[in-house]
Amino acid sequence: xxxxxxxxxIGGLTAALALLRDGHAVEVYEQAxxxxxxxxxxxxxxxxxxxxxCLGLEPMIRAAWCEPAGKEIRLWxxxxxxxxxxxxxxxxxxxxxxxxxxxxxxxxxxxxxxxRALKADAIRLDARCTGFEDDGERVTLHLANGTxxxxxAVVGADGVHSRIRNILAGEDRxxxxxxxxxxxxxxxxxLPAHMRRPVGVNWVGPGGHVVNYFLRGGAIFNFVGxxxxxxxxxxxxxxxxxxxxxxxxxxxxxxxxAIIRNIDQPYKWALLGRAPLPRFSRxxxxxxxxxxxxxLPMLAQGANMAIEDGLVLARCIAAYxxxxxxxxxxxxxxxxxxxxxxxxxxEAAKRFHNPALADAAGARAYVDTEWSExxxxxxxxxxxxxxxxxxxx
Ligand SMILES: Cc1cc2nc3c(=O)[nH]c(=O)nc-3n(C[C@H](O)[C@H](O)[C@H](O)COP(=O)(O)OP(=O)(O)OC[C@H]3O[C@@H](n4cnc5c(N)ncnc54)[C@H](O)[C@@H]3O)c2cc1C
Numbered sequence: 001x002x003x004x005x006x007x008x009x010i011g012g013l014t015a016a017l018a019l020l021r022d023g024h025a026v027e028v029y030e031q032a033x034x035x036x037x038x039x040x041x042x043x044x045x046x047x048x049x050x051x052x053x054c055l056g057l058e059p060m061i062r063a064a065w066c067e068p069a070g071k072e073i074r075l076w077x078x079x080x081x082x083x084x085x086x087x088x089x090x091x092x093x094x095x096x097x098x099x100x101x102x103x104x105x106x107x108x109x110x111x112x113x114x115x116r117a118l119k120a121d122a123i124r125l126d127a128r129c130t131g132f133e134d135d136g137e138r139v140t141l142h143l144a145n146g147t148x149x150x151x152x153a154v155v156g157a158d159g160v161h162s163r164i165r166n167i168l169a170g171e172d173r174x175x176x177x178x179x180x181x182x183x184x185x186x187x188x189x190x191l192p193a194h195m196r197r198p199v200g201v202n203w204v205g206p207g208g209h210v211v212n213y214f215l216r217g218g219a220i221f222n223f224v225g226x227x228x229x230x231x232x233x234x235x236x237x238x239x240x241x242x243x244x245x246x247x248x249x250x251x252x253x254x255x256x257x258a259i260i261r262n263i264d265q266p267y268k269w270a271l272l273g274r275a276p277l278p279r280f281s282r283x284x285x286x287x288x289x290x291x292x293x294x295x296l297p298m299l300a301q302g303a304n305m306a307i308e309d310g311l312v313l314a315r316c317i318a319a320y321x322x323x324x325x326x327x328x329x330x331x332x333x334x335x336x337x338x339x340x341x342x343x344x345x346x347e348a349a350k351r352f353h354n355p356a357l358a359d360a361a362g363a364r365a366y367v368d369t370e371w372s373e374x375x376x377x378x379x380x381x382x383x384x385x386x387x388x389x390x391x392x393x
Contacts (some may be wrong), residue, residue: 001025001317004141004151006129006164008035010042010104011289011306012157013111013123017055018314020118027149028115029141031128031158035112039104040183040267041215041222043200046095046384048304051311053097054389057110064106066214067098068200073371076205078360079253082367084202085376095384101200101213101222107303129158131167134283153323154285155313157306160272162291168282174272177296179349180231181271182245184263186221188214192258195221202352203256204367208249209352210256211300223259224297225249228353231270240268271296276339281327288313293338298348301341301383308388309334316393333393341383348379 001024005012008030019026044052052061071084091099115122128144132154141149156164160174188196200213208227215222227248245266249256260266274294280287289306316330317323356366369375 001153001323002027002151003153003155003317004029004139004149005155005157006141007156007158007289007291008032008112008123009157009159009289009306010107010111010303011291011310012155013108013115014051014055014307014310015155015157015288015313016115016122016310017111017118018311019317020115020122021055022314022318024317026119026122027151028123029127029129029143029149030123030125033126035108035123035125036105040185040224041101041213042104042107042303043099043101043213043300044107044307045099045300045304046091046097047386047388048307049097049100051307051388054311055114057114060110060113061100061102061107064110064216065100065102066198066217067100068213069198071200071202073367074201074203074253075360075363075367076203076208076210076252076256076357079255080360080364082371084371085380087200091384096387099384101215103215103220106216129163131163132285134285136283139284152284153317153327156285156287156291157289157310158291160274160290160294162287164285165274165277165287165291168285168287169277172274174274174294176230177271177273179226179228179271179296181269181297182223182225182227182240182248182266183269184223184245184260184266185215186223186259186262186264188219188221190262191221192255195255195258203253204352204354204357205252206355206358207353209298210249210252212259221259223263225256225260226271226297226352231268235269238268240266242266273342276342277335279331279335281324281331284323284327286313286327286330292334293342295338295342296345296349298345298352299341299380299383301345304383305338305341308386309338311388312391312393315388319393329393333391337386344379344383
């Protein structure tokens with residue numbers, strides 16, 4: 001089949017790779033004139049790692065990743081610390097695959113190289129899609145430069161502002177969720193020695209939280225600080241100042257301020273969401289990743305879900321003749337899981353930012369209950385154990 005993918009993000013490229021490996025003629029249309037994935041780190045849990053490894057990417061990923069020994073919860077003001085879960089060998093033993101942190105640019109680069117190794121000209125740049133038509137037999141993709149491309153199917157992997165989604169499911173818009181994210185990288189050598197530990201940390205506090213972990217074998221440190229405040233610009237390149245970032249975390253632990261003081265350049269990012277869809281496909285078109293189910297990053301699963309989508313979509317296309325039948329099976333496999341994940345991330349936001357975390361005594365009781373081993377397992381096991389390479393389609 002000739003499959004036209006719109007968007008060369010993590011989701012679009014994973015789908016492209018899986019479909020190329022199955023022998024399809026795949027083209028990826030990307031609006032950006034250059035493939036320069038920006039941003040900072042991304043956490044890939046066992047469910048995502050399993051897919052990337054199954055696509056043959058393990059050696060390249062291992063060369064670029066950082067594998068933490070575990071994750072911790074820390075309290076915003078006192079720094080009190082609780083174990084969230086063990087990772088490393090424990091993740092492999094429990095879930096069959098590792099949990100790792102990687103710079104988005106590195107993961108993106110690995111996917112681009114793998115796609116191009118199978119088809120050198122698969123990724124078409126400076127190719128903004130403005131719409132498509134589906135006559136029941138073929139699809140025609142429209143590009144902003146006037147080009148029309150015919151294919152058998154369209155996959156919208158065009159992110160939270162998806163044009164394909166608007167055509168397929170109506171003109172709803174991505175809405176501001178009430179949270180904005182500060183993001184930045186710190187050279188590890190600039191951190192105080194006691195912070196150079198191989199663990200990922202979720203700092204929780206009233207009205208905000210911080211996630212930090214190492215990247216590139218421990219050479220750089222990733223900071224994501226999310227606060228409930230107004231900021232509507234969603235862009236990887238919108239710069240902020242260290243002073244403004246520090247002001248948003250006034251009263252937080254000195255470790256947080258040690259990070260912020262050493263960030264090379266802080267960036268600001270509005271977190272947007274869209275109402276969940278009852279289905280992702282119509283006719284010969286479908287959606288994957290943030291185009292289908294944008295989610296708050298509180299469970300660190302947006303990219304993982306996009307990766308799972310890509311492989312499950314390819315498996316459905318391999319298993320069924322007829323695009324519409326394949327897409328119906330893709331919807332059946334993916335709509336419920338991703339909606340549950342979006343709801344789970346919304347719930348996690350309430351937990352991470354809970355007013356009960358304001359004073360230390362109340363916070364201790366709250367953390368002991370909400371992040372007990374049993375509750376943590378219940379919250380994460382269904383996510384990490386999912387096997388997109390085998391799940392029934
Ligand atoms: C602060 C923060 C932290 C996060 N942390 C994690 C994490 O730890 N783990 C995790 O799994 N996820 C995380 N995520 C989520 C993750 O980044 C996204 O879910 C993921 O990148 C979505 O991938 P995608 O391919 O669906 O979309 P995108 O990465 O948005 O890619 C869409 C692509 O489509 C292109 N495009 C858009 N419109 C058009 C058009 N009309 N024509 C052609 N091309 C077009 C864009 O240029 C872009 O290249 C985080 C997100 C945020 C904001």
